[in-house]
Amino acid sequence: xxxxxxxxxxxxADLEERVARLESAPAQEAAPTAGDDPESVYWALNRLxxxxxxxxxxxxxxxxxxxxxxxxxxxxxxxxAADLLDSDWTEVSGALEALGHPVRLLLLQxxxxxxxAAADLKEDPALGTxxxxxxxxxxxxxxxxLQTAGRGHYRVPPTRVVPLFIVLLxxxx
Numbered sequence: 097x098x099x100x101x102x103x104x105x106x107x108x109a110d111l112e113e114r115v116a117r118l119e120s121a122p123a124q125e126a127a128p129t130a131g132d133d134p135e136s137v138y139w140a141l142n143r144l145x146x147x148x149x150x151x152x153x154x155x156x157x158x159x160x161x162x163x164x165x166x167x168x169x170x171x172x173x174x175x176x177a178a179d180l181l182d183s184d185w186t187e188v189s190g191a192l193e194a195l196g197h198p199v200r201l202l203l204l205q206x207x208x209x210x211x212x213a214a215a216d217l218k219e220d221p222a223l224g225t226x227x228x229x230x231x232x233x234x235x236x237x238x239x240x241x242l243q244t245a246g247r248g249h250y251r252v253p254p255t256r257v258v259p260l261f262i263v264l265l266x267x268x269x
Contacts, residue, residue, distance in 0.1 A: 144174075153177030159258035165210040171258035194239030195263060199224055200232050204241060204260065207250055214248045 136142075140156065148154040158172040194200060202222055211217055214233070223229050233250060236242040241260065245251040252260065 157262045159261060161258060161261060163208055169254055169257040191239045194235050194241055200236055203232055204252060208252055212249045212251055
């Protein structure tokens with residue numbers, strides 16, 4: 097049985113090896129265009145495979161998104177399959193549960209579209225009564241999907257914009 101400090105040393109060595117591979121990797125590949133080789137459609141997957149190495153599973157999500165408000169977000173996150181399988185999935189249940197209500201999803205959509213003031217959100221009948229609206233706002237703030245941005249205003253934290261879009265895209269499959 098592996099001792100905790102041995103496991104920590106092994107994981108640190110693995111991370112150092114992955115960082116070394118990333119630092120020595122060539123510049124980022126451009127996204128494929130319509131005239132490119134059909135196999136290059138999987139350029140991100142192929143690049144991830146090369147970085148993961150032999151037998152290593154990995155997951156990557158990334159995105160760039162301009163919003164109707166004029167803001168633009170870029171984001172990238174990666175993890176090994178082993179680390180994800182070994183993690184405590186229950187730790188993310190609150191964040192996922194908060195997205196599980198149609199009014200909360202609509203509320204996030206409205207905020208990302210530029211309706212950030214609670215007073216303006218209250219005017220939308222699809223968001224329910226004032227009490228219901230504030231209940232949903234509190235749940236989204238508590239789960240980290242929204243944060244207050246001044247008196248009576250809300251915003252989706254920059255680190256949550258692309259992940260939110262990825263959750264929505266993943267839920268379609």
